Amino acid sequence: MDIERIEAAAGRLKGHARVTPLLSSPFLDDIAGRRVLVKAECLQHTGSFKYRGARSAVSALPEDKRKNGVIAYSSGNHAQGVALAARQFGVAAVIVMPSDAPKMKIDNTRALGAEVVLYDRANEDRDAIGTKLSEERGLTLIRPFDEPEVIAGQGTCGLEIAAQAAELGVTEADVIVCCGGGGLTSGIALALEARAPGMRVRPAEPEGFDDVTRSLASGRIEHNASSANGLCDAIVTPQPGNLTFPIMNRLCGPGIVVTDDEAQMAMAQAFSRLKLVAEPGGAVALAAALYHGDQLDGDAVICTISGGNVDRAVFLRALEQFGEG
Amino acid sequence: MDIERIEAAAGRLKGHARVTPLLSSPFLDDIAGRRVLVKAECLQHTGSFKYRGARSAVSALPEDKRKNGVIAYSSGNHAQGVALAARQFGVAAVIVMPSDAPKMKIDNTRALGAEVVLYDRANEDRDAIGTKLSEERGLTLIRPFDEPEVIAGQGTCGLEIAAQAAELGVTEADVIVCCGGGGLTSGIALALEARAPGMRVRPAEPEGFDDVTRSLASGRIEHNASSANGLCDAIVTPQPGNLTFPIMNRLCGPGIVVTDDEAQMAMAQAFSRLKLVAEPGGAVALAAALYHGDQLDGDAVICTISGGNVDRAVFLRALEQFGEG
Numbered sequence: 001m002d003i004e005r006i007e008a009a010a011g012r013l014k015g016h017a018r019v020t021p022l023l024s025s026p027f028l029d030d031i032a033g034r035r036v037l038v039k040a041e042c043l044q045h046t047g048s049f050k051y052r053g054a055r056s057a058v059s060a061l062p063e064d065k066r067k068n069g070v071i072a073y074s075s076g077n078h079a080q081g082v083a084l085a086a087r088q089f090g091v092a093a094v095i096v097m098p099s100d101a102p103k104m105k106i107d108n109t110r111a112l113g114a115e116v117v118l119y120d121r122a123n124e125d126r127d128a129i130g131t132k133l134s135e136e137r138g139l140t141l142i143r144p145f146d147e148p149e150v151i152a153g154q155g156t157c158g159l160e161i162a163a164q165a166a167e168l169g170v171t172e173a174d175v176i177v178c179c180g181g182g183g184l185t186s187g188i189a190l191a192l193e194a195r196a197p198g199m200r201v202r203p204a205e206p207e208g209f210d211d212v213t214r215s216l217a218s219g220r221i222e223h224n225a226s227s228a229n230g231l232c233d234a235i236v237t238p239q240p241g242n243l244t245f246p247i248m249n250r251l252c253g254p255g256i257v258v259t260d261d262e263a264q265m266a267m268a269q270a271f272s273r274l275k276l277v278a279e280p281g282g283a284v285a286l287a288a289a290l291y292h293g294d295q296l297d298g299d300a301v302i303c304t305i306s307g308g309n310v311d312r313a314v315f316l317r318a319l320e321q322f323g324e325g
Numbered sequence: 326m327d328i329e330r331i332e333a334a335a336g337r338l339k340g341h342a343r344v345t346p347l348l349s350s351p352f353l354d355d356i357a358g359r360r361v362l363v364k365a366e367c368l369q370h371t372g373s374f375k376y377r378g379a380r381s382a383v384s385a386l387p388e389d390k391r392k393n394g395v396i397a398y399s400s401g402n403h404a405q406g407v408a409l410a411a412r413q414f415g416v417a418a419v420i421v422m423p424s425d426a427p428k429m430k431i432d433n434t435r436a437l438g439a440e441v442v443l444y445d446r447a448n449e450d451r452d453a454i455g456t457k458l459s460e461e462r463g464l465t466l467i468r469p470f471d472e473p474e475v476i477a478g479q480g481t482c483g484l485e486i487a488a489q490a491a492e493l494g495v496t497e498a499d500v501i502v503c504c505g506g507g508g509l510t511s512g513i514a515l516a517l518e519a520r521a522p523g524m525r526v527r528p529a530e531p532e533g534f535d536d537v538t539r540s541l542a543s544g545r546i547e548h549n550a551s552s553a554n555g556l557c558d559a560i561v562t563p564q565p566g567n568l569t570f571p572i573m574n575r576l577c578g579p580g581i582v583v584t585d586d587e588a589q590m591a592m593a594q595a596f597s598r599l600k601l602v603a604e605p606g607g608a609v610a611l612a613a614a615l616y617h618g619d620q621l622d623g624d625a626v627i628c629t630i631s632g633g634n635v636d637r638a639v640f641l642r643a644l645e646q647f648g649e650g
Contacts (some may be wrong), residue, residue: 021346021368024410027436040490042600043365104597104650111352172476271640275367275633277600308600312648315596316641323637325429 001247003146003194006155006187007061009056013156016088017052018044022164022302025273031290035300037170038286040276042308046080048234048282049184049306050144051155054081056153056187057142058089067089071139073126075233076105077209077307078144079155080272083114094139098131100309102279121229144184145263147240148239154184158191161302167194170300173199176256176285177305179203180214180235182244188304189251199302201252202295204288206232206260206281212240213249213255221245231260231314234281234307255297263287269296269306279310280318326473326571331480331512334381338481341413342377343369343484347489347627353402357613360625362495363611364486367601367633371433373559374482374509374631375469379406382467383414391416392623396464397450398422400439400558400631401430402478403469408439409475419457419464425554427604427636441580446554470508470567479509486627490521493566495625497523501581501610503631504528507569513629514576524627526577527620529613531557531585531606536572537565540578546570546615556585556639559632581620582614588612589643595630595646604635605643 020043020292028036037071041049058070069092072082080096087095097106098121110116134148143150159173173194177185182203190200204211211229215223223239230236240248258266262282266287270278278286285303289296345368352359352457366374373613384515391395394417397407404420411418418439422431423446435441444454459466468475486500500517502510504524507528514526530538539547548564555561588605591612595603603611614621 021343023343023368027433039370043348098615107650108352148535189563271602271634272637275372275602277596279601312597312644313648316644319637325432325637 001151003190005148005152006159006191007153009149010156010159012059013052013055013153015084016055016157019160020044026045027273028269028290032301033293036289037165037168037302038274039157039302041157041304041306042276042278042282046084047152047234047307047309048077048080048081050077051084052079052156053150053153054142054185055085056227057147058082058085059151065140068138068140069093070135070142070194071271072142073129073130073235074144076101076109077234077274077309079105079109079114080112082142083112087113094133096126096133101173102233102309103308104311112201120172145181146243148243151183151187151244154192155187157276158188159195160193161188162192165302171196173289173298173300173302174197174202174296174304176202176288176301176303177206178282178285178304179205181187181284182212182240183249183305185252186244186247189247193251203248203252203255203290204257204285205235206230206284207257209236210255210257213257215240215245216249216253216255219249232263232281232284234279258287258292258294259286265322266290267318268323272324276305277308277310277315278305279307280314282307289308326476328515330473330477331484331516334474334477335481335484336383336480337447338377338380341380342481344485345369347486348599353594353615356575356616356621357626358618361614362490362493362625363483363602364627364629366482366631367603367607371409371636373402373406373607373633374479375402375406376409377481378475378478378508378621379403379467380410382472382474383407383410385474386465390465391447393463395467395609396452396455396459397467397469398455399469401434402545402559404430404439404636405437405468406435408412408434408437413608419458421458422471427558427634429636430634441468448523455511466554470506471568476512476569480512480516483513484520486513487520488515490627496521496525498623498627499527499621500524501529501613501626501628502525503560503607503610503629504530506562507537507565507573508628509631510570510577511569514572518576526575528573529611530560530580530582531555531581531588534561535580535582538582539569540565541574541578544574557588557606559604560609572623581617583609583612583617587616589614590647591618592640592643593648597649601630602633602635602640603630604632609634
């Protein structure tokens with residue numbers, strides 16, 4: 001994995017992925033006690049950054065492999081990204097999703113033309129299901145994070161952060177990234193290593209699912225104790241990836257762990273101050289920026305809002321409990 | 326008023342106003358039965374397009390006038406725009422606001438450093454109050470729409486629409502604009518006349534406050550019967566402006582009138598499909614695009630979401646009543 005691969009992905013994504021804005025609000029600066037810049041990946045196609053990696057991977061397949069179709073396993077955001085990318089290339093997509101994924105994510109994936117196969121998150125192994133289906137039907141498996149072309153696609157978000165922050169005069173900052181398996185985190189870290197070496201990537205995770213934070217502390221891959229779903233469903237993965245962890249271990253950290261309440265407080269701030277809809281897992285980096293400033297260095301912090309695919313009831317509850325006014 | 330004035334405003338706004346994204350969703354296309362492009366001005370600084378006109382007007386003042394400070398009367402979005410622009414130039418801002426304006430808008434205006442003077446919308450004349458204060462204290466009045474440099478500033482939104490739509494291959498479309506006094510509508514119309522002559526601007530208004538639609542139909546300035554506030558507070562003005570109406574009468578129409586329910590349905594769609602927070606008045610153009618397609622021509626429609634400054638309770642009610650999932 002290197003910057004050339006990310007640049008190549010950026011070339012394939014040009015005119016397809018959105019260049020999402022880097023937003024700010026003086027009200028957020030006041031809370032954080034420093035300048036806060038927010039990379040609004042909830043505005044990406046399909047409502048999360050996952051479209052970048054999915055389109056990168058599908059577009060990198062040789063035509064004779066791609067035409068048989070693709071398969072993915074995902075709690076929802078990667079699912080939608082792969083479904084849309086496959087549809088854009090006119091090939092079939094089969095998506096293996098946990099049966100307890102947010103309804104909006106399952107519905108959207110189906111609406112984007114994919115065939116959805118549901119599985120039980122607690123008792124079944126999504127990798128095994130995915131591998132079996134892909135062998136049976138000649139589909140190419142698009143892994144959600146441990147796949148070089150997916151990491152390269154997510155890295156294009158980092159290229160944009162480097163360029164947009166430089167335009168605002170920011171070249172040194174902690175860059176907090178919502179972290180599940182580490183695809184976005186490692187991709188952004190590689191991009192910034194080359195394009196904004198004054199920045200340092202800090203993975204953010206929800207309490208109870210802090211496998212990356214603990215892995216970075218110990219220097220080896222650590223697992224989450226629980227395999228249950230959490231409020232931050234988008235970034236609940238059992239452990240960092242075999243490809244993503246060495247990159248994160250070299251370039252990122254320390255991790256920052258936020259509570260579910262803090263994630264919901266950040267959702268309420270994104271609503272009132274940025275006019276953005278963030279899902280819980282997509283709000284953990286903003287929560288870290290706003291409420292864990294003691295763990296940050298410098299006058300500016302950059303954070304991703306990695307997705308906005310949240311069921312209405314979850315959003316309403318966050319606003320009712322943690323909103324102002 | 327001409328395109329040169331808008332280009333000059335764009336020069337003054339460069340590096341200050343955000344270039345807001347032109348967004349889309351296949352789900353919205355399905356509802357509308359055509360391609361829908363959404364200009365997300367709720368992502369502008371201060372949460373609405375009004376910052377463009379405010380910054381344009383304040384930046385156009387001669388230094389010796391500007392240093393005495395500025396004054397504005399506004400239901401809230403122009404207020405915040407002027408407050409921020411004045412703060413950026415280090416000059417005082419006095420804002421005359423109706424006492425029934427959304428609490429968020431009053432609070433934000435104060436937080437941006439302005440002095441807020443509240444008045445009774447039903448029984449007092451905001452123009453008279455504004456003029457009196459400005460004479461007493463040597464402040465320059467920044468009118469909310471009937472002011473050439475404000476219209477020019479709002480017109481920069483039209484320059485962006487023309488360029489962004491062309492990049493997506495769209496050069497012919499109805500462009501629906503949320504319309505109060507007509508500053509944004511006339512500014513965009515002038516910009517598109519010069520830069521995208523295949524586009525036609527269609528003002529959108531809420532039922533009961535359709536003064537512009539009726540004025541365009543009759544060819545002369547018509548008033549709203551009610552001076553009460555409505556759900557769509559941002560775009561409730563008594564009549565089109567003396568400067569804006571001739572421009573709209575030459576370039577725009579027919580107007581499209583939507584119900585408050587349709588505006589709230591559009592807010593729910595912006596939440597679930599675009600991950601954007603729209604205020605009721607900022608959602609009327611999207612409502613027209615989604616639910617009044619019989620009044621539109623062509624394969625594509627462009628609409629503004631002009632602002633996102635909505636009190637939490639109003640937003641929650643819209644999502645509870647009109648959201649899905």
